[in-house]
Amino acid sequence: MANFDYGELDSQLNQADNLVAEIHSSLLNGYVDENRFPAVSDLGPKLLTNQEGNQIYNQIKHELLTCESYTFAVAFITDPMLAALKPTLKIIADKGVHGRLITSNYLYFNKPVVFHELLKIPNLEVRIAEVDGFHQKGYIFQHPGYQTIIIGSANLTKNALLKNYEWSMQVNSLDNGYITNQISENIEQEWTNSQQLNQSWIDNYQTVYELNARDNKKAQRQIIKGQPGHIGEKIVPNRMQADALAQIAKLRAAGKGKGLVVSATGTGKTYLGAFDVQKFKPCRMLFLAHREQILKKSKSSFFKVIGGSRGSYGLFTGNRHDDQAKYLFATVQTLSKDKNLRQFSPEEFDYILIDEVHHLGAESYQKIMDYFHPKFYLGMTATPERSDDFSVFKVFDYNVAYEIRLQQALEEGMLCPFHYVGISDYQFADASVNTEIANYNNESKHRNRQKESFVLEHLASEERVQYILEQTEYYGYSGDVLHGLVFCSSVEEAGKLATEFTKQGYPARALSGSDSIQERQKVVQKLETGEIKYIVTVDVFNEGIDIPCVNQVVLLRNTNSSIVYIQQLGRGLRKAQGKEYVEVLDFIGNYKNNYMIPIALTGDDSCSKDDARKTVEIEPVIGLSMISFDEISKERIYQSLRASRLDDMRKLRDMYKDIKARVGRAPLLVDFYMANSVDPVIIANKKNNYAEFLLSEGEKIQLTEYENKVMTFVDRELLNGKRRHELLLLKRLLELRITTGKEVRHILEEDGCNTEAQTLASMQRILDLTFFNKNASPSRSDYGGKALVEWDSENETYSLNEEIWHALQTNEWFKRLWKDAIEAGLLRARKYKTATAFTVGEKYTRKDAMRLGNNEINVTAQNIGGYFFNEQNGFIFVTYNKSNKISESIRYEDTFVNDHTMHYYSKNNRRLTSPDIKKFTDGQRKLLMFVKRSDADDDKTFYYLGSCKYLSGSAKQEELDGKPIVSMDLELKTPVEYTLYHSIIDQQE
Incomplete structure (x- = not known):
């Protein structure tokens, strides 16, 4: 080997079979000298560690999608990881790919449900190893003429394939290679000596497993008590709640009488409120909500945190008037009645907490807020944005104390992970029926009533429901009992679907807004006890009512709103005993709004088609939550993306109005950035610059022609934040018109920026506009035609040109926009490295x-x-x-x-x-x-x-x-x- 050079190898490769040549090259590259023998294919050895995006799960998924067959030999398997792989295993099974899996009952780690779920997977044959101490961890994929083998420390569990620091080696070998033959012989011997998995074996294992697992229940309870949020029996704030409490205290210390918390469903808003009330120590507290069910649960949570006498906690509802309670939990409907409101003085409560505060636009809420004058109002909601002109932010004086959205909560592990699967909706043999259904859903605001019964008949037909239930059965749920929630498009459809679900062996009940609170509670209880398998609804459970046991969410409706989509997804994200994940099954039809799905799943409001497409292509992992699409649903989303304009003026205008409602004034670019809204670059460059966008929205801005061109330069060239140098210099020149080169270098170095002469010279060429050709686009004249910043080489100073300096002193709007663009650019620059010109992956x-x-x-x-x-x-x-x-x-x-x-x-x-x-x-x-x-x-x-x-x-x-x-x-x-x-x-x- 040592005598080889590249030329000799090249000669050999030309004479050899291509595959042999690729393996040959990869071996020399991987095991001899990577510099001397460059690889000519992707068949070289790799170490998989789960570090820096190098997840073993991703590699296994890729190999599955490209292999002819596969064999897994793994001791330990968990249901969450198996559920995450089910979409991929189904896709390849439909293509005829056959799989084999050998596992064991070693240490009784594998739960019986794992074996039940393995039997569901098509084209997969499963056997149980008979050898004592079976502890293999190997994944073998057959490709045309060669095998890919992943062997190491990773079992088929979520932690092992996604999270833990593992060492697994991936190698490739020709079918006749020595390592291939060794592994094949070992596998075949194990396979021959193993027992085929069947229902009889599972039934026997269930009995033995329960006997062996019984001794572990006490330890499991201790583990649960020790989870974040608990110290023994005492409940303490988690990291998010601790941060939020500090921010609320900061608001009060600044003399603010109101604060708003925006927090995803399931992240502990109620406990957060209780912790803050405990900290505030009010003489009396009022908790407002629009449903009695919310009040009862909240009262229980407050007692767990604050303690004291149970008599200090009371309800004020249509059924109970505990008006002397120190901690009073009232429904808005009851308290807003004149005779009830007058029972209390305006200063009765020194702390008032309003839950689901986005309902404040209702007259009853405003009536209560106008009447009472507490020392502090706290509002809490997961969705502060509203479709009308009412501003929750304005009511709370634009004091957003803390905000955590769904994706952040998932990454922080505050919520139960979800497994999202985008599935093609049922296609009827008669193509005209599919067209009618698509048209009906796409025209939800102007539906043809004559066609409604025809469409509903098919949406709730025996064959469609059978198809839906086949998918729900295959993808399953976490835990021992199914607790499913189905969202559909109309009340009529919900009723028909519930009837057909029940008829096909899955007891279901429909609920709508017309059902009483008592009826809803009865149905929810039936779901919790397992008496029914599904609740079918339109939007009753979008918010407010929590059913922690829900372990499967089924979406059978067109996506018209990202907010509603997240609300419905969030119904299953409450953590619950025995629930490791929630299965989310989205049946995707041929709908024009499908482009909203990847945007809603990732919370990406950047208006970037490329980012939305990337979500569908790479199916990202968010924390331990997984996203998958089948091929047809992918193509439907691609079609929707191609036909949509994410950055059209109407959408940008809506986003602009949302942020304006949030801040109570014409928003700055920084406001969009801080709210994780549209990328400031997109909105600033929709027109020539952001000033012109504001003008189009009716803001009274006056800029001279030159000032406008200068703002165009800053927004087009510097706002993207891809290099900080120009922005940091302009920021310095806001304070002093003239600054020294030494001072600028110091500022750049403090920020970690490169201060090489070539980079500083480039910075100056940008700011004096010599970088821009006279006859190119953009040209120097587009940006005002003269240097914004001049460099005096004799005195080694930078100076802002006189006209810009004068404008900063005399034109308040120009100064505001100039400063805002610099600040927004520097905020956006955080995603780029400072020490290098370019950031890999950007x-x-x-x-x-x-x-x-x-x-x-x-x-x-x-x-x-x-x-x-x-x-x-x-x-x-x-x-x-x-x-x-x-x-x-x-x-x-x-x-x-x-x-x-x-x-x-x-x-x-x-x-x-x-x-x-x-x-x-x-x-x-x-x-x-x-x-x-x-x-x-x-x-x-x-x-x-x-x-x-x-x-x-x-x-x-x-x-x-x-x-x-x-x-x-x-x-x-x-x-x-x-x-x-x-x-x-x-x-x-």
Whole structure:
């Protein structure tokens, strides 16, 4: 081996079978010398650790989707991990992929439910090892001519495949390889000696398991008591609640009499309120809600936290008037009646807490708030946004004390994880029926009543419900008993579905807004006890009523609102004894609003189609929550995304109004950023600049023509925050018109920024506009035609031009917008590294690359094509999936060989001796690689994958469309992160 050089290896590879050559190359690369023997495929050995996005789960999922068959040998399996893999296992089973799995009853770790669920998986044969101490952890995937094997420390559990720091080695071997034969012989021996899994074996195991598990119940109870939020029997604030309490106290210390907490359902808002009341020590407290059921649960929670005499806690409802209670829990409907309200003095309560405060627009709520004058009002809600003009934020003087949204709560482990599966809705044999149903749902505001009965008949038909129940049975639920909640489109549909569910063996009840509180409570109790399997409703359970036992949520409706979608998803996210996850099954029809689904699931309000598409493509993991789509539902979302405009003016205007209602004035760009709303760059650049957007919304802004052009420059060029240098200099010049170069370097260094001469010179070229060509777009004249900041080389000082300085002193709107853009840019800059010009995994335009790469002028107006060189850098731009519409002569087949090597093609009419080819190979410049998946939606941004190097000897002369072209291999310094890599190479349009 030691005598090999690349040329000798290359010669051998050319003479060998391609697969043998790839394995050969990968072995030399992985086990001999990665620099001397570059890999030519992705078949080399890898260490999988679950660190830095390197989840073992992702690799196993990828191998499953690309294999011909698979075999798992794992001692321990948990239901949550098996449930997470079910969508993938179903997809490959439908394609005819067969699987085998060997497991055991070792230490009685595997619960009986795991074995029940394994029997459901199609095309999977399961056996139980008979050997004592079976402790294998291996995953084997058969590909055409070779096997991929993952062996190490990871069992088939969520922690092992997603969270724990594991060591698992992935290797590839030809079918006749020694390691393959060894493993195959071992597997076959185990398989032959094992027992086939069947229901009889499970029944026997259930009995033995319960006998062995009984001794562990006491220990399990201790573990539950020790979970966050409990110290022994005492309830203490979790991390989120502690942070929120500190912020509320800060509000009161500042003299504020009102505070608003925005917190996702299930994150402990009620306990948070109790902790704050305990801290405040009021003489009397009033807790307001719109449902008696909420009051009873809240009263119990407050007693657990505050303690004291039970007589100090009372209800004020239609049925009870405990008006002397120190801690009074009242329904709004009862208290708002004049005779009841007058029983109390306006100063009766020094602390009033209003739950589900987004209902404040109702006259009854406002009547109560106008009457009482407490020392402090606390409002709590998961969804403060409203579709009318009423502003909850205004009522609370725009004092948002704390905010935590669903995705953050999931990542913090505050909620029960969900397994979301997007499933294609049932398709009737008669295509016209499917069209009628789609049209009916897409036109929800203007439905044709004559067609309604026809559509409802099919939505609740025997065949559709049978299909739905087949999916719910396969995907299952966490725990021993099914507690399901179904959301549909209308009251009529809910009734018909409940009837058909019951008829097919799944007892169900429909509930609507017309049902009394007592009736709802009876039905909920039946669900909790298992007397019925499903509650079918429209929106009764969107909010307010918690049923912690719910372990399966079924969505059978078009998505018209992200807020409602999250409310319904959230019904299953309450933690409960014996519930490890909630299964969310979303039956996706051919609906125009499907684009909302990935946006709602990830909470991404950036208005980026690319980010929404990425959610569908890579199916991200949020905390321990999983997202999966079947192929048809994916395509339906893609279609919806293609037809939608996420950043159209109507949507931006709605977002603008939401933030304006939140802050009580014309919002600044910083406000959008802080509220996790639309990306400030998108709203600022919808018009020439944000000032013009504000003008279009009726704000009275007056800027001179020059001031307007300067704001256009800041919003277009600097607001993105991709380099901090210009922003930090402008921030300094807000305080002093003139500052020294030494002072600027100090400011930059304090922020961790690069202060090399080339970067400082580039910063100055941007601010004096010499970077912008006169005849290009944007040109210098577009930005006012003269330097914003001037550099005095003799005195080594920077100075803001006189006209801008004067405007900052005299025009309040200009100063506000100028300062806001700088602050928003610096906030946005947090996602980018400071010490390097580019951040791996972030997105850049060609113009960004020219600016941050210290090019002297913006050359992107020219057709620079796939690459451009200056003295320091080579900028390589790859569109991975090229459109069929472009010329054959430029449809280069740039291809990832593996996650750190690209087989790359030059521009056409190039030979090995061409000057630009030498710039790739001579090592005189740093090569920077930027890649985008495709030209979909005219996206002009590229992911920066990092620096790369030319692999010596790899350049070859080829021909494309009759023209000479050069191919070569480029190796990235750092492998592409897994999800991004597969998002690029697995592109679907």
